[in-house]
Amino acid sequence: MYFYLPTKIYSERDCVKKYGAEWASLGRRALIVTGKSSARNGSLSDVTDALKEQGADYFVFDEIEENPSIELVMRVRDLGVREQADFVIGIGGGSPMDAAKAVALMIAQKDKGADFLYQKGEKASALPVVEVPTTCGTGSEATPYAILTIHEQRIKASLPHKVYPAYALVDGKYLMDLPRQILVNTAVDTLGHFIESYINAQATDFSHMLCEYGMGVWSSAKNVLIGASRTPEECDTLLFASTLAGMAISHTGTSLPHGLSYYFTYEKGVPHGKAVGYFLPGYLSMAGPLVRKKVLGLIGFPDMQYFSAFLHNLIGPMEADDELVTKAVKGIMANESKLRNVPYEVTEAMLYQICNMAY
């Protein structure tokens, strides 16, 4: 087993400003990658203030869409090359943070075409990346993963390249104005990371440690998800859980719920965390009774029924039809990288059962 996470993670109030002298001196000209609304919580201005204070130059691309595509990444790459960026800052949820990694890779590989993004077995360097999460789901600030939409294949998939951020700047204050449903969906994504990393053929003592501790952290703040208000401290807790979950999946990858979710996000536009949540009761049910009991205990539910009801209350019933379910099941049966992570043999019947538990 191994442990590897070269990212320097600062997880505290005002860390963007506090550690500016460190991270903002990674280069001389930063490309900031964010979404239209992702950065309206003060994060963008905190980042640009720190850059100015360090005398670093920057320019902003703020049109990252949800589930960014290869085409968009290549467009931003061209911009970065033209503008001579020497480091990349992602601000937002998984979409801008993953895009930032992919862009940082492709700027460093500026002679390569879009094909390179999914080319396996290539060791390639990337520009240094700084990530500033503003949702509590992706954990991308603490993973080497970047997931893009491949329109040609009508699916989302992770790049085979690993781009570890140089810095993760984790401040729960950016979550205070997050729309409630995004807070909920992304916190469910985090739960998915924990469950899929814990019940995983690649799990190790290191990843178990991160999951066991992290599920306790998540559980301690989960009631915020059903309540109407939130405190900055509760946001800190949810975001800290998200970072720990990122650290866990960095070592194991995700499993069936993530694999299945991509079909529902692509075809129905279901938000990522919500789509992952559909399949968590089913995935947990497939695990052995002792593991299931342990996980339920760690996340603070007495049994499966409570857990399913809690999730259903948060994300509602699955939006899908039989045809899409069949497509997802067939897709997973051919997806070696997800199947490899399941600690038992997967059959089609099992996958249908996991999907059925989502209705």
Place this chain on the structure above:
Amino acid sequence: MYFYLPTKIYSERDCVKKYGAEWASLGRRALIVTGKSSARNGSLSDVTDALKEQGADYFVFDEIEENPSIELVMRVRDLGVREQADFVIGIGGGSPMDAAKAVALMIAQKDKGADFLYQKGEKASALPVVEVPTTCGTGSEATPYAILTIHEQRIKASLPHKVYPAYALVDGKYLMDLPRQILVNTAVDTLGHFIESYINAQATDFSHMLCEYGMGVWSSAKNVLIGASRTPEECDTLLFASTLAGMAISHTGTSLPHGLSYYFTYEKGVPHGKAVGYFLPGYLSMAGPLVRKKVLGLIGFPDMQYFSAFLHNLIGPMEADDELVTKAVKGIMANESKLRNVPYEVTEAMLYQICNMAY
């Protein structure tokens, strides 16, 4: 709070050989730093076999003494410069592994004199370092610390520079032939790392996670220390605990027991782990009752009396006199870096009490 540990840790049987293609290609000519007996467990031949397989050149310095001095480090540095080493491999317990870091630093800073070792505020690069632990105490394979003996000041002290190993290759099989008392002493050192990191003003959720999980791991193997035999799996467990403890103190540093221990090691030649163990009951007693109970629970003792008896059984009574105790107490009262880590105000009376509990 922060998390940072850029070391790639492989913790599994035969990892030196298995991952040779990765670590042995860090450079073209390795300086191997080890002790006369540290490498007699197969570790040195595993390392040289892997280097040969990768076509890397190497030379061995196998005269690292216990508690290596500044003078020795400078001697090995000169050898490394002369022989044009471009990476350094430490094999053994804390002494060779710490020496490897200091040597790697000074080869990269070849124009600097010995004064540089303890010069504060300097950012300095080091040659890449690979660490192969063969005791279950130091955790040095997962820390940026190097502790040397300063004869001028009659004490041991940590360098202000941080040298994170590039690789830690952690294989419990090298512990199978370790003399029983070294196994015991180093396992007590690990326990000290956990307790001093857990009860620490610099403790964070990250370091608590490492300590809480790690104390459970340590506890699960602690009975090996009072038994006569050991299995490779038990050695794996003790060594894994040691690495986790290293990861924890990387984020917090150690505290009073380590600070006090250095005087007893320097003046009486008491082995490091044993000297640390003297002060653990006292340090734990000073903590609040809830923290004390939590730690005792995690390491598997019903109360302080059991814990003290267990330790006493392992390491025996303190070898010291009043004069030395007074010297250590006065020394600690002037040691800001250790005092800073104690989560309560330290008085001389408190330190005397900690020492008294060691008799």
